[in-house]
Amino acid sequence: xxxxxxxxxxxxxxxxxxxxxxxxxxxxxxxxxxxxxxxxxxxxxxxxxxxxxxxxxxxxxxxxxxxxxxxxxxxxxxxxxxxxxxxxxxxxxxxxxxxxxxxxxxxxxxxxxxxxxxxxxxxxxxxxxxxxxxxxxxxxxxxxxxxxxxxxxxxx
Amino acid sequence: xxxxxxxxxxxxxxxxxxxxxxxxxxxxxxxxxxxxxxxxxxxxxxxxxxxxxxxxxxxxxxxxxxxxxxxxxxxxxxxxxxxxxxxxxxxxxxxxxxxxxxxxxxxxxxxxxxxxxxxxxxxxxxxxxxxxxxxxxxxxxxxxxxxxxxxxxxxxxxxxxxxxxxxxxxxxxxxxxxxxxxxxxxxxxxxxxxxxxxxxxxxxxxxxxxxxxxxxxxxxxxxxxxxxxxxxxxxxxxxxxxxxxxxxxxxxxxxxxxxxxxxxxxxxxxxxxxxxxxxxxxxxxxxxxxxxxxxxxxxxxxxxxxxxxxxxxxxxxxxxxxxxxxxxxxxxxxxxxxxxxxxxxxxxxxxxxxxxxxxxxxxxxxxxxxxxxxxxx
Ligand code: FES
Numbered sequence: 001x002x003x004x005x006x007x008x009x010x011x012x013x014x015x016x017x018x019x020x021x022x023x024x025x026x027x028x029x030x031x032x033x034x035x036x037x038x039x040x041x042x043x044x045x046x047x048x049x050x051x052x053x054x055x056x057x058x059x060x061x062x063x064x065x066x067x068x069x070x071x072x073x074x075x076x077x078x079x080x081x082x083x084x085x086x087x088x089x090x091x092x093x094x095x096x097x098x099x100x101x102x103x104x105x106x107x108x109x110x111x112x113x114x115x116x117x118x119x120x121x122x123x124x125x126x127x128x129x130x131x132x133x134x135x136x137x138x139x140x141x142x143x144x145x146x147x148x149x150x151x152x153x154x155x156x
Numbered sequence: 157x158x159x160x161x162x163x164x165x166x167x168x169x170x171x172x173x174x175x176x177x178x179x180x181x182x183x184x185x186x187x188x189x190x191x192x193x194x195x196x197x198x199x200x201x202x203x204x205x206x207x208x209x210x211x212x213x214x215x216x217x218x219x220x221x222x223x224x225x226x227x228x229x230x231x232x233x234x235x236x237x238x239x240x241x242x243x244x245x246x247x248x249x250x251x252x253x254x255x256x257x258x259x260x261x262x263x264x265x266x267x268x269x270x271x272x273x274x275x276x277x278x279x280x281x282x283x284x285x286x287x288x289x290x291x292x293x294x295x296x297x298x299x300x301x302x303x304x305x306x307x308x309x310x311x312x313x314x315x316x317x318x319x320x321x322x323x324x325x326x327x328x329x330x331x332x333x334x335x336x337x338x339x340x341x342x343x344x345x346x347x348x349x350x351x352x353x354x355x356x357x358x359x360x361x362x363x364x365x366x367x368x369x370x371x372x373x374x375x376x377x378x379x380x381x382x383x384x385x386x387x388x389x390x391x392x393x394x395x396x397x398x399x400x401x402x403x404x405x406x407x408x409x410x411x412x413x414x415x416x417x418x419x420x421x422x423x424x425x426x427x428x429x430x431x432x433x434x435x436x437x438x439x440x441x442x443x444x445x446x447x448x449x450x451x452x453x454x455x456x457x458x459x460x461x462x463x464x465x466x467x468x469x470x471x472x473x474x475x476x477x478x479x480x481x482x483x484x485x486x487x488x489x490x491x492x493x494x495x496x497x498x499x500x501x502x503x504x505x506x507x508x509x510x511x512x513x514x515x516x517x518x519x520x521x522x523x524x525x526x527x528x529x530x531x532x533x
Contacts, residue, residue, distance in 0.1 A: 075500040080228035108496055109229030 010088070031135055031142035040064065040141065050076040051145025055132055056084060058115070059141075060101030065115040066134045066143045067104060072120075072127025076108035086112055086121050104129070116152060167252050167500045174513050175255035175532050176499065177520035179459045180359070180416050180488035181244065181292050183259045183298075185283070190290075191263075193284035196209065199275070208279065212268035212370075213362030218381045221301065222494065223313040229492030238492040241294045248491045251296055252499040254533050256520070257297050258357070258488075260329050260416065261287050264303040264384025265361035268331050268370060277311040280304065284319060292324035296531035299524075301327035301357045309341060311347035312366075320352035325359040326524045334369035337395040338402020346408045355412035355523050364391050371395075385495075393426050400451045403443025412523055413456050417490060420458040424478035427452055454479045457523050459488035460515065461497040463506055476508055486523070487515045 026032050032050050040045055040046060040059035045068070048055050054069040056079040069079050085100035103112050112121035118131040133144040167176070182448060185191060188208045193199050225237035249257060255366035264283045267276040284302045291298045302319045312330075319325045328349050335341050337358070351355055365372030366385060367372065373392050378384035392415055405411055430448035434441055444451065466472045475484070487503070490496050507515055521527065 074501040076226075077228050080223070082227060084396070105222060108494060108498070110494060140254045 027137075027142060029144075030143050030146070031133070034141040034143050035140050036139050037064070037136055038139070045079045045081060045083070045104070047079045048143065050132070053095050053145060054079070055130075055143060055145070056081075057134065057141060057143055058104070060115070061113070062099075062101035064134045064136055064141060067113075067115065067118065067134035067149070068130025068132075070129075071106040071108065071111065072129060073106065073109060073111055073125055076106040078104065078106060078113075078129055080107040081105050082107070084112070089122070118148070119150065122148075167503050168512065173253065174516040175257040175529055176253060176487060176503075177258070177517045177524075177528065178248075178254045178459060178489050178491070178499070179414065179486040180256045180490045181242065181248070181259055181519060182238050182255040182262050182491070182493065183244070183287060184236045184239040184261070185263060185286055186239045188263070191279070191282040191286050194277060194285040197279045202275065203279070204443075206275075208266070209269060210263040211340045211362070212265040212366070214366035216379070216383050220381045220494075224494050226492045226496055228496055241298065243289050244491065245295060245297075248489070249295075254499070255297060255517070256299055258327065258524075258527050259291055259298055259300045260289060260357060260359050261300075261303060264329075265306070265331065265363065267305050268333055268361045268363040268432050269367050270307075273307040275308045276305050277315070281315055282317075288319070288322055288325065289434075292322075296324070299324050299326040299528055301325075301329035301330065303329040304345060305331045306333050306335060306345070309344040313344040314346065316348035316354065318346075318350055320354070324526050324530075326354065327449065328352075328354045329357045330510060331361055332358065332364075332371060332391070332395070334371065336371070336398040336402070338398035340398070340407075342403075342404070343407065346404060346411050350408050350410045353410075353525070355414050357414045357416055357434065358392070358395070359416040360388055360391065360416070360418070364388060369425050386513065389419040389422055393422050396423075396452065396456060397426060397430060397448075399455075400448045401444060403441075405451045405455050406443055406445060411455060414459065414486065414523060415456060416459045416488065417461060418465070419462075420460070420481070420485065421464050421475055421514065423452070423458065423481070423484075449480075455485065457484050457486050457519060459486045459533070460502070460507070461488040461490045461504055462495045463497055466506075468471070472506065473508070476511060482511050482514050483519060483522075485511070485515050487521050 001141055034048050034057050045056040045058040048057050055066050056069055057066045060083050070109055073079055081104045084103045084105055085097055086103045088096040088098045090096040102115050104115055105112050112123055113129045118128040131148045135142045158323045188210055229237035231240040231243055261283055270276045282302050287300050300326050304315050316328055321514050363370040373387035373390045378387060427449040434448050464475055466475055489499055
């Protein structure tokens with residue numbers, strides 16, 4: 001009973017704690033129970049152990065996301081990072097703020113990463129943070145320990 | 157209190173371990189009120205009425221896009237990043253097996269914007285006493301650079317002499333205002349430092365380019381924090397040249413200077429150009445008697461952070477290959493600042509293996525003396 005997928009907006013039902021609570025533990029499909037949705041404080045990354053590794057789960061205005069805990073730059077602790085948007089490339093003197101709640105910045109040098117894909121915003125560095133599938137099932141948040149691999153561009 | 161040294165983590169990625177001297181760690185007092193017990197009642201009254209500016213950079217001119225501190229360095233129960241000595245140990249010293257942390261307090265940096273000479277001296281003395289008691293007294297790995305300002309060189313010299321025998325004081329943090337470091341204005345300060353056997357540590361205060369009497373990067377006003385950050389190294393480079401050509405080391409042959417966070421990849425070019433200048437026109441620099449590069453080699457050391465982020469092996473090799481550089485570099489992390497160099501990452505991946513012992517502690521022992529390793533059994 002998947003009610004939403006990574007990166008989608010949290011549904012009103014789920015946010016309100018609709019019936020259908022799921023028993024904590026590991027679901028048949030390997031997703032692990034993290035916590036109840038309303039336990040996720042908006043924009044505060046919750047450290048969780050999933051499949052033996054540390055994963056940060058966060059709820060933002062853009063959805064619920066799960067990220068790896070280590071920054072690809074120098075290994076900064078991403079669970080201490082800040083949730084933001086970013087300034088998009090734009091014309092001179094036109095500042096366009098976008099992607100609110102879709103970006104996490106590393107707590108050390110401040111590199112920005114996309115919560116959906118793990119890619120560095122604007123390609124500032126080659127490395128990416130790990131991102132994992134999150135499912136909100138009823139009122140409960142589940143996360144998979146399998147990393148979402150970046151989609152390869154198809155050869156033209 | 158003496159804390160048991162943690163078993164060094166595998167920072168080096170091999171069996172070999174060395175003591176690590178981290179030459180740039182910033183401690184903070186939780187608030188300016190914490191300095192009050194170290195001030196006379198008259199000065200407390202003065203600061204109560206007028207306030208204390210502890211921040212040097214004009215924040216509204218060079219606002220940082222995020223935070224100048226590491227977000228994971230803020231104590232959970234509040235206070236500024238780096239204000240809890242136990243947390244700095246737990247998050248930084250223990251995990252990386254750091255044996256000596258050179259503390260460079262930041263709250264005194266604000267006085268570089270003060271006009272009141274006596275207030276500056278009084279406040280700086282109070283901060284020194286605070287960090288001696290609350291940090292150096294807390295753990296033997298903490299070693300302090302006592303701060304002095306150039307407002308009043310006689311007062312600064314007296315402050316150095318006051319701490320000449322304070323255990324754990326291993327350097328003098330000299331703040332920079334309008335006068336360049338080769339100016340004879342600083343002679344009383346250099347004299348006291350030599351007498352006390354303490355090197356001068358020079359760290360940017362943030363005031364650079366912000367006030368009429370602060371030194372700014374060459375030529376103009378940078379547009380943003382980032383642009384200013386990149387060109388700040390010019391201030392360090394210019395002062396190295398000024399000290400050499402101004403004859404500071406002829407007047408004080410024992411003087412040692414640690415340039416903290418000014419970069420070093422510009423140094424080979426600067427040395428080379430200074431030598432060329434001297435060879436072509438020695439009479440333009442009457443205060444010096446030998447090649448500028450010889451003074452630099454003998455009197456200066458440079459900390460590594462923020463290390464230039466070179467990508468290829470060839471570039472990395474080039475970064476460290478200049479002659480004499482291996483004796484002049486000191487490892488530093490700049491904890492808890494946002495542009496920190498992670499010790500494990502830098503020591504494993506960036507600093508060539510053959511230089512690690514020199515950069516981790518041998519060069520530091522050369523500058524600060526073997527007694528800095530007081531926490532190492
Ligand atoms: S470690 Fe994350 S940005 Fe540097």
